[in-house]
Amino acid sequence: MYRQLREEKVFKDPVHNYVHVQDEIIWSLINTSEFQRLRRIRQLGTSYLTFHGAEHSRFSHSLGVYEITRRIISQFERANYADWPREEGMVALCAALLHDLGHGPFSHSVEQAFQMHHEDWTCRILLGDTEVRSVLRRMGDDFPDKVAAVIRKDYEQPIVVNLVSSPLDADRMDYLLRDAYFTGVNYGTIDMDRILRMLRPYKGRIVVKDSGMHAVEDYLMSRYQMYWQIYFHPVTRSSEIILRQIFKRAKELYEQGHRFKFLPEPLPSLFNRTMTVQDYLQLDEALIQTAFMQWRKETDELLGELCSRFIDRKLYKYVEMDSLDMETIEEIRAAFDKAGLNPEYDLEIDFPTDLPYDVFRPDGEGREKQILLLDRQERLREISEVSDIVRSISGLQRGKFHLYFPDDKVRTIIDELPHEIAEIFVDQH
């Protein structure tokens, strides 16, 4: 049963000034232990090692996404748009608030290492034996399923899915603004108020009034810049590589039967892939970091070295190359091997295509990736048809290779490398 709070509650937020909570259910969701857990997971993973301000959590991002969604819906209601189904407001708000609930510590690296997907975990938490589920059920027995359906993008009302997940959704707007704020760069400053005013519910999806085109262009350009300046920053990539190698090595050791001195619950279930929802909810970045601290004392030297690198921020260096073929890579690996390095761990390559770069790719996978402009004649046009600048951004490709390696170790064997290989590692950043 829906209830309003007797008095609105607010959270002071540096990005949106205040986050307003009017519904008892939203308030209760925020106070569940599952949602509070998001305080212990950073929004930007290891980016704080590159941008020291980026220590903000998924908790604050989730509140932000909720707040933007709330403002959009409240505006739809004030304007009385016929195409907005008012009764879906609470589903949308809950999905917005909870969309990141399943994120684990250092998500990208952990997901890669252990083949998990945070969306799955979000749904498992929504539908498992959790406080969140029991709060959601106050709105009806099928309410948790509805929220999960929105997360899975198969909810019966596509406009709700579109509101919560689209190239112009509250999630992306919040993270642009928030990540820009906390890193301190000004690439992410967008005119959110203007974009919000231009959004229109229209025939089952959210479109943009065409007079808002320039604001959307600016938003897409901001995203483009943020990707290159922040999200793909090579130093951050370097820390992610170390992280992935730690997990890889620890898993190897575990599978080889190594007896870890430090392996409290739920880490074993992570390694042997038997995690329950309750296990998963115990995973947080404090635990991972503590494990790394303690693993420095394990007998395995490689694991110890990698953990020290992460903890003390002795990251891999990198060189940027315009081109790089498989043959050269093999030569480097062989040379490393011969010189006593371990190419499995001492060399990592970022290929241009490795990067999930879709700053904006409207022709990607169907309609939900598009931003549609609505004109006075009620015609819809994809923004890249109308805007030259968007068209030119969407075609761009990242063209550089990056080689990552432990500079200190490579330097000790540099004279043993063939000259043309050695040369690669000399002029580095």
Add this chain to the structure above:
Amino acid sequence: MYRQLREEKVFKDPVHNYVHVQDEIIWSLINTSEFQRLRRIRQLGTSYLTFHGAEHSRFSHSLGVYEITRRIISQFERANYADWPREEGMVALCAALLHDLGHGPFSHSVEQAFQMHHEDWTCRILLGDTEVRSVLRRMGDDFPDKVAAVIRKDYEQPIVVNLVSSPLDADRMDYLLRDAYFTGVNYGTIDMDRILRMLRPYKGRIVVKDSGMHAVEDYLMSRYQMYWQIYFHPVTRSSEIILRQIFKRAKELYEQGHRFKFLPEPLPSLFNRTMTVQDYLQLDEALIQTAFMQWRKETDELLGELCSRFIDRKLYKYVEMDSLDMETIEEIRAAFDKAGLNPEYDLEIDFPTDLPYDVFRPDGEGREKQILLLDRQERLREISEVSDIVRSISGLQRGKFHLYFPDDKVRTIIDELPHEIAEIFVDQH
């Protein structure tokens, strides 16, 4: 030996835009494992439970203090002030950068629980077998001692001590600006540029040109507001109380010989107070938080409950009272005891005088607490002699009592309490 970096390095900082590093030694200090450890210690302890943006670390604050000090010194040098001893620049910069090196996790609570002082630890790290010390020694064998002397405030050049630690120092300016930025409140916005321009080295101390009086007034008012809005926020106090109780209980258990399932190094040495510098450097907030996560599964119910409260943010509620006498407190404790609660843990009181409130108290303990204004006739006057507003702030006293208690538990026994006691706990926040 002093060396300049071939090319200036910068850190992107949300508060000062860029932190500039020109000296090789500063760069090396930042890259020591002891300094990197400050990334794992929050600047504002548990305040993030009240203001979700306040997740910033002592690492970023330390860089900020360094940067402000660098700007002050570089201005002194540009203006060629006769009273500034140029050769002391590096000592001052290093002391500014490293002044918080000895902070432990959730400093205030841990220090109270285990009678430690972070200044002592800073000096022990500076002078112990550490990377920091070996970097400092590059400037001379006695350089670590010099820096430690500045921290201990007994350095032979008092102007350096005054620069690094005074009511108007880089430390205070950085934390006002930084804490305001990350919490999102605007109480802490001060015109730092103007204050810096008004600083003058003068006869062994740093004074302020009298035309900067209004800027200093504004700074002191900002501090006043920040104290009441942020630092003494009753919800933050509540989380500190839980924290202190956890440590108190864990120590009791340890001393009673309880066999903790989870007690990795260096926690035992914390409990039995045999910490070495190496132990101390392993202490961070990740470890503390992980311990709390794991202690929820200890057999001791009280410890488990307290840890859950902290982790899930089920804090104590509070009531604010204009006055409260010892007799009443004893009555409450007795009533709690009789009703089956544990007054040792289920009741905490903040007395007005408990709070180390010296927003600005020039008559406090001698000259280093004063802000002196320098006029054209080279007369010095303490700001509170000249400014009515400062005088009125410095006299102010906090006038409220706060009672903290577990609302959920008190509510179950509320009917068993004498009426006049029960009444106290009814109208709460």
Add this chain to the structure above:
Amino acid sequence: MYRQLREEKVFKDPVHNYVHVQDEIIWSLINTSEFQRLRRIRQLGTSYLTFHGAEHSRFSHSLGVYEITRRIISQFERANYADWPREEGMVALCAALLHDLGHGPFSHSVEQAFQMHHEDWTCRILLGDTEVRSVLRRMGDDFPDKVAAVIRKDYEQPIVVNLVSSPLDADRMDYLLRDAYFTGVNYGTIDMDRILRMLRPYKGRIVVKDSGMHAVEDYLMSRYQMYWQIYFHPVTRSSEIILRQIFKRAKELYEQGHRFKFLPEPLPSLFNRTMTVQDYLQLDEALIQTAFMQWRKETDELLGELCSRFIDRKLYKYVEMDSLDMETIEEIRAAFDKAGLNPEYDLEIDFPTDLPYDVFRPDGEGREKQILLLDRQERLREISEVSDIVRSISGLQRGKFHLYFPDDKVRTIIDELPHEIAEIFVDQH
């Protein structure tokens, strides 16, 4: 008859981001020639000669006051407060928008020189043969009278008067924020959102929920700072003095029958005090400035000199004195006279009490000057009873005298002045 716009209109505003217009009548009022005239009148008079950014007009301020009022009312309506008379919304909005309509060029100086009051002119414009009046009449024949009554503070619904004019009204909040923004100082940054959320209509007036006390304190401290840093800045005072002297001289000349080469309408009616509403509406700062430009060529040397001073910003210098008695003033005047200066024009004194200093004076002239805090028990208390800081601010008095004079002229005769008089003018700013 009230009509809503088919689609909301917005103005981009640097202070409030967007000003939203939903009502057809507000839109029409903004487009009247009388309201557009406010674009030609600066908000801060001559302050732009001290703070070059302060070129903003009363037009933008008026939009800002309207916008804040709109937000307050819309929040009252959303919260459904029983004590807010919904039907009064449009009167309040129109009064907020139009409250400065009667301001003339460089108001303070012109009003002093010609004994006019801008409130009177606001009412004359509201009720005269003007576009504004004819727009207002669309809401009913008596609507212009209602709006004028609010301006005159004798409207039958005191809560509307209180909303539009009180120590915490939209007018003051907008000018603090706006003047801070355009001058570039950060003294005026207040947490307006929080203050607005704390406002409550209560028994015929607007009060503040007591948990908003610190935000109000901060607002009053900001005002205090803005008064001293901006509004009473001695350089601004100096330019106002020149301005007043120009008007004084021009009026003298006019009354002596001087034939001005440049005196287009409506200047003659200003001088002989026969201004009609139509004349008044032709007065703007462009005309005044053009007159000053042209008057430099009049035969009267004094007028020419004063106009040049204003146009070329060759202002009077000043000295600040802790005390100054009548006798000394008379001596200076006599000495000036003797040395060939004209004490009527070459000397101006600001007495401490000359300044309309009521940053906040709750005991001033009755209830409308008070800020009342409402607690949970529905008790009202004046803020200065509860807040030490407010009490200390409200008692403060400005303690300095300032002597203004033409430095260039005084310097030429400085040797002819008695020594103790000459000394006053030597160490100046």
Add this chain to the structure above:
Amino acid sequence: MYRQLREEKVFKDPVHNYVHVQDEIIWSLINTSEFQRLRRIRQLGTSYLTFHGAEHSRFSHSLGVYEITRRIISQFERANYADWPREEGMVALCAALLHDLGHGPFSHSVEQAFQMHHEDWTCRILLGDTEVRSVLRRMGDDFPDKVAAVIRKDYEQPIVVNLVSSPLDADRMDYLLRDAYFTGVNYGTIDMDRILRMLRPYKGRIVVKDSGMHAVEDYLMSRYQMYWQIYFHPVTRSSEIILRQIFKRAKELYEQGHRFKFLPEPLPSLFNRTMTVQDYLQLDEALIQTAFMQWRKETDELLGELCSRFIDRKLYKYVEMDSLDMETIEEIRAAFDKAGLNPEYDLEIDFPTDLPYDVFRPDGEGREKQILLLDRQERLREISEVSDIVRSISGLQRGKFHLYFPDDKVRTIIDELPHEIAEIFVDQH
């Protein structure tokens, strides 16, 4: 002879926080009547009619350009770059400060109407019988000529010309930031500090270190957005059209011998093109606006109507068209003519190519239009060779036609227009 000020002076600036003046000559230049005149000329002409915050003057912009140049030079000097000729610092600073000295009121429109060029006037003022010239001569008899040469871009040291005028110069950086600040849009926020840090004097010009490429990309995207959002805003274009028509009509009347009731000096000399430097210095926006106010009472109806439109902001409406051929235009003109309108004044067309659109066009007219990136191997590359995004922006063309017309008048004769013509004017903004 060069002299430093005894104590640095500052101007509070909302964009750069403080503008610092250390040189006596800069201080004197700012205080000349010619420089003070820039206070009476708006930076953005009529844009304040679209963005009410945009009331800032060329005075504040000029200070800003000076300040940025000062920071660049001071950084060049600190880094001791070999390619920077230190002795040219003062020429560069003076040229930066004075580069807009010759701007007249509403420059673009007046220059078009009377075939003048502000650069010419800048040089005439620098070299004429002015206060500015006499101040400059303190640095040497040929110093005014040197500064003028920089303005004319034929100074013997091309690096000084390049510093003061290039696609990445202090002028453009200041106006982007300043115009964004005062209009309130956030399109113009750029990371100026980073760009400045990346600038390098190199072989007679200013280039950019290649690691600054993304910051330059962001700057160019900001400019792109500012052009479309602010500088080419159709409402601003409309006001410029009115302005141009007023001048056109007034000139026609003057040439026809019309006896203006209001035509004070120096307007006649403007009309008959006999302006001296002294005349020109009397021209400001106050005078123009006052003329428009007074001309409403002239006997010529057309002039009166146009002036009223400008003063009361009753601008022309516009329709946007994807394509428009000469034939259609002629048909519209004929139809207007037939219906009794005056196509000379009642219709204006903006052709896409009319707009001086060179957001960034490196292949334009030679080397000074380029932005060169310098890599570690000391190779120079034009940014559009390296950056896809810049390449795509630089090719973009404005594709729309705009028809401007007096909506009120057209509506009265709309039924007399041929159907297909009438249709064009119906769906307008």
